[in-house]
Amino acid sequence: MREGLIIKGYGGFYYVRSGVETWCCRGRGRLRQAQDLLTGDRVLFTPLEKGEGVIEEIKERKNALPRPPVANVDQVIPVVSLAHPDPDLKLLNRSLVLCELEKLSVVICFNKIDLLDPEQAKDLEDIYRKAGYNSIFTSALYGYGLEKLRQVIAGKISVLSGPSGVGKSTLLNSLDPNLSLETGEISKKLKRGKHTTRYVELIPLCDGFVADTPGFSSLKLPSMERVELSRCFPEINEFASQCRFYDCIHLEEPDCEVKNALDKGLISSARYNDYKQFLQEIISKERIY
Known part of the structure; x- marks a missing residue:
């Protein structure tokens, strides 16, 4: 077997680059059924004739x-x-x-x-x-x-x-x-x-x-805990640890250091407004589940 990098997946075929060569591969067995393979995956594959091959295994992903x-x-x-x-x-x-x-x-x-x-x-x-x-x-x-x-x-x-x-x-x-x-x-x-x-x-x-990559005009946020969202805004997360309440979500809570930083211009009001909108989306998902 050889190790390679999937550089493209299209129509059930995966193009695997190994060294200076590119092989047109399909996944073996469960890999073909599970459709788990992604562009960027490092894989082990068996070379066949005419530049074709079979992907045997996906190496562990870092992300x-x-x-x-x-x-x-x-x-x-x-x-x-x-x-x-x-x-x-x-x-x-x-x-x-x-x-x-x-x-x-x-x-x-x-x-x-x-x-x-x-x-x-x-x-x-x-x-x-x-x-x-x-x-x-x-x-x-x-x-x-x-x-x-x-x-x-x-x-x-x-x-x-x-x-x-x-x-x-x-x-x-x-x-x-x-x-x-x-x-x-x-x-x-x-x-x-x-x-x-x-x-x-x-x-x-x-x-x-x-x-x-293909263009997109919308993105959905995954389900997450309310407090987790602030960790995804680095400038908000910087001040969140100084809030009075450990589960502060930086809306109307007293002694909120994030709101203080916002008032001082240390946090962009546009970014904060998007944070509030995203937070409401997360809360709405909680109600659904």
Whole structure:
């Protein structure tokens, strides 16, 4: 048997890279039935003839993202369009919650910087810096920030995530024009992108792999304890331990240090408002169950 990395799964077939070769494989027995295999899985497989093979075993995962479905990720790079389409910061914040749950490293990529006022860009950078996230600003059209992006992804397995139309495939094409990934136009009626990437694929780039993923316009939060959500907002979690009550959820409780930090401008009001909305979603799920 040989060890390899699943770089793409499509139609029941899994493309496994081992060394410089790629094998078209199917899962053996229960692996085929369970549909457990994910792009990013490290597997043991038996090579057959004509570049085909059979996957025998999945090696232990260090993590797995539910959406996009990718395993063994080193970092997630949410890509946010600054214009055309307008930035969806609520969707970004949902994505960040999922990354925090999986304890994944995050670098936010704000794309199309050429279409935004520099002061607005600085405000965005400040909001997410206070939340503990590094940001890079890029313009695939003018090549701005591409060297920083190249340094961020070098030697790692990275996931570029975000809605359609934010420029994920365009950025990758700019880093390596030989990729020729399909890109799409923005729908003028819906003011959002049209899907061009149809499945998750790990693309060799900068001595690592980058997952170009299908776009999405919504994300559901998983069921969790109320107090767990604040741990997924690093800037809220920083002050939560100083609250009077250990189970404080930072709404109307007395002696809440999170609310004090909010009043002092140490926590973004926009991020806090999203926290409150997400909390209500979690509470609603509790009532259902």
